[in-house]
Amino acid sequence: MLKESWSLVEEHQDKVAGYFYARIFLSHPDLRDLFPVHMDVQRARLLNAIVTAVQTLEDPEKFDDYLRALGRDHRKFHVEPAHYEVVGGALIEAMRQFAGEQWGVEYDQAWADAYAVIAAKMLAGAEADTNPPYWYAEVTAHERRATDIAVFTVMPLQPLEYRAGQYLSLECPRFQPRLWRTYSPANAPRRDNTLEFHVRAVGAGWVSSALVRRLEVGDMIRLAAPMGSMNLDRRSTRDAVFVAGGTGLAPVKSLLEELTRYNRTRWVHVFFGARTREDLYDLAELNRLAARYPWLSVVTACSEDPTFPGEQGNISDVVARYGPWNEHDFFVSGSGKMVKATLRTLAELQVPSVRIKYDSFSD
Ligand SMILES: Cc1cc2nc3c(=O)[nH]c(=O)nc-3n(C[C@H](O)[C@H](O)[C@H](O)COP(=O)(O)OP(=O)(O)OC[C@H]3O[C@@H](n4cnc5c(N)ncnc54)[C@H](O)[C@@H]3O)c2cc1C
């Protein structure tokens, strides 16, 4: 019934989104402050998120962990329990408005029921969390490493726990208030609490270009909700292969740093690819690690730099030139396209999917 009713309004999605937000902001003007300044940036983000959640989480029990985490994470948006009813009501109103005569009361009920179950799980997650909703962190170093790439370090004002290989959401209130994006720390948790980030400014990207081109030492950013499961299994005795595209190197470096603390027995191979040599922005540091740790080897590749002295081609193809890889643990991270291509290569090489962990940088 949920899918059937959504199909009545699907082709008017933009209008439904416009009505949905107008409804919320007219009845509760204070809620406008929770959302980004330019709503056109991600016009239908929340609406799409809710509709997708309601339609795909047919059995919310199965998604309990995800929904609890989503509820915890919503505290960074300053969402309060009372807001759930307002948003749920606006959603149903907006759909009813554009569905025409085919809309029926049974649809109202189906959406209200599904939304209520999901909202209850999110609220329970938020309530149970003892962490702060976000952490302020001061930028202590900022370095441009390539035209589009910056490496910067931040110092959270309170301790922030995460595991090597996880990512966090980040907001840059000075330049892009209320726009949160996820970035992966490039270091394992340290005693001094600092985190290093590697960011590439994408095309017309709002947050990434501010982080690369405008962020300065002394600026405050906010961090929230460590997430993700691209972690090391300390019990594994298999050798490991890391495949990174561009700033996909960040979580790989975090995992490498963790390995430097305990690994003695596993061979570790890093494949680092980018379009041009300029984009291999952290190669000097990788080479330094490889010189220091005998178990580590690094292969680099460029796909659009014919005179580059390393490997030529996409990193996903380069991995296949080495091997055999059927006894290794794999970690893959980079753009959506790069991750997809690498997973395809690994499938062709018959690497079992249970041995592959990956983070794709696309939404
Ligand atoms: C789990 C995870 C971890 C991530 N870790 C990192 C990291 O460590 N370092 C890092 O640099 N990025 C990382 N990202 C990507 C990051 O979260 C943002 O998506 C990226 O910085 C773009 O945000 P933006 O606000 O600048 O662009 P937006 O304003 O969201 O997008 C602007 C335009 O750029 C397009 N676009 C968005 N992303 C890309 C892209 N990757 N390539 C090409 N076009 C794009 C959009 O389609 C849109 O048209 C990670 C993403 C995920 C999901």
Ligand code: HEM
């Ligand atoms: C069933 C209930 C809900 C679901 C499933 C849901 C889901 C989501 C998801 C998946 C995102 C994207 C996450 C991200 O970009 O980090 C999001 C963003 C957001 N949500 Fe929710 N949400 C719900 C209810 C609410 C409520 C009640 C509010 C309060 C007003 C709210 C406010 C926001 C805001 C402000 C954003 C960021 C929007 C943006 O960047 O444009 N959400 N939501």
